[in-house]
Amino acid sequence: MLPDLGKYVVPVLSAYGAMIILAGGLVLASLKSAKDSKKTLAKLEQKRKAKSND
Amino acid sequence: MSIWEFANPVRFMRLSGRLLPYFAVLTAITLIPALVWGFFFTPDDYRQGATIKIIYVHVPTAFLAINIYFMMFVTSLIWLIRRHHVSALAAKAAAPVGAIMTLIALITGAVWGQPIWGTWWVWDPRLTSFLIMFIFYVGYIALWAAIDEPEKAADLTSILCMIGSVFAIVSRYAVDFWNQGLHQGTSAPLLRPGAENQMAPVFWQPLMLSLAGFFLLFLTLLLLRTRTEIRNRRITALRAREA
Numbered sequence: 386m387l388p389d390l391g392k393y394v395v396p397v398l399s400a401y402g403a404m405i406i407l408a409g410g411l412v413l414a415s416l417k418s419a420k421d422s423k424k425t426l427a428k429l430e431q432k433r434k435a436k437s438n439d
Numbered sequence: 440m441s442i443w444e445f446a447n448p449v450r451f452m453r454l455s456g457r458l459l460p461y462f463a464v465l466t467a468i469t470l471i472p473a474l475v476w477g478f479f480f481t482p483d484d485y486r487q488g489a490t491i492k493i494i495y496v497h498v499p500t501a502f503l504a505i506n507i508y509f510m511m512f513v514t515s516l517i518w519l520i521r522r523h524h525v526s527a528l529a530a531k532a533a534a535p536v537g538a539i540m541t542l543i544a545l546i547t548g549a550v551w552g553q554p555i556w557g558t559w560w561v562w563d564p565r566l567t568s569f570l571i572m573f574i575f576y577v578g579y580i581a582l583w584a585a586i587d588e589p590e591k592a593a594d595l596t597s598i599l600c601m602i603g604s605v606f607a608i609v610s611r612y613a614v615d616f617w618n619q620g621l622h623q624g625t626s627a628p629l630l631r632p633g634a635e636n637q638m639a640p641v642f643w644q645p646l647m648l649s650l651a652g653f654f655l656l657f658l659t660l661l662l663l664r665t666r667t668e669i670r671n672r673r674i675t676a677l678r679a680r681e682a
Contacts, residue, residue, distance in 0.1 A: 388478070388479055388489070389489075390489040390492075391483075391488055391489055392488070392554075393488050393489040393490045393554060394489075395550075396490055396493065396550040396551060396553060396554055397489055397490060397492050397493060399550050400492075400493040400496055400497065400546070400547040400550050400551065401474075401478060401492075401493075401496060403543060403546045403547065403550075404496045404500070404543050404547065407539050407542060407543050407546075408539065408543065408656070410539075411535065411536065411539045411660065412656075412660070415660055415663050415664050415667070416663070418664075418667050419663050419664075419666065419667045422667045422670040422671050422674065423670060425670075425674055426670045426673055426674050426677075429674060429677045429678070429681075430677070433677060
């Protein structure tokens with residue numbers, strides 16, 4: 386499955402591994418904070434609307 | 440229609456909400472094939488062997504590391520001159536992406552340098568300016584986190600960004616300014632006007648696709664994170680009104 390990387394297997398795999406971990410972590414963290422802020426804002430807006438209707 | 444209309448947070452949210460899914464799909468269909476092509480289907484270089492495969496990660500992330508800083512410089516300048524909140528928040532949203540891209544470029548450069556140069560690190564002009572740029576990214580993020588008042592935070596971080604841009608410029612042109620150090624000249628000369636491409640198409644084509652993929656990833660993350668920052672600003676305002 387893996388291409389033949391010869392004696393450079395460690396540097397090549399560690400470069401790709403570091404990129405996948407760091408870039409993947411950034412994407413996941415960005416998605417999570419987007420989801421959290423959307424949810425919190427929706428709750429606050431709902432609360433504000435309910436208050437203004439009272 | 441003027442570009443300044445998108446400085447309005449409501450218009451920005453509406454437009455970015457429509458664009459975001461398209462950017463996400465474009466990123467996936469560009470970046471994944473580029474990395475698969477580069478890793479699995481490119482030959483070894485006659486001198487560097489299989490380490491040439493690191494180019495498809497190292498060059499695009501280094502390219503982004505510098506250009507995200509320029510983008511932050513421009514948006515910070517817009518904030519300082521025109522006081523558009525979306526531009527300050529876009530700079531804030533871009534900083535962690537730039538920091539991660541710089542870190543990936545530094546790590547992949549070190550693991551590439553070790554077998555080819557015989558050392559993980561050397562105090563070469565390009566490497567050193569890149570490390571300083573990374574420190575500026577971290578300082579910029581820390582400064583935003585340290586100041587509670589949003590306008591003051593935007594002012595101070597913009598000034599810090601202006602100062603750090605010197606190192607972004609040095610990183611970009613270090614290999615041209617100083618004829619010393621281990622780092623080679625640009626690997627993507629077609630990105631510079633008038634430059635001649637010296638790379639074989641078998642390496643150059645996946646590299647260009649990878650550059651496009653990483654650039655699209657940046658645009659997608661920028662839209663997503665700027666939207667989050669705008670929402671967070673609104674959350675702070677609503678909570679302050681409640682208190």
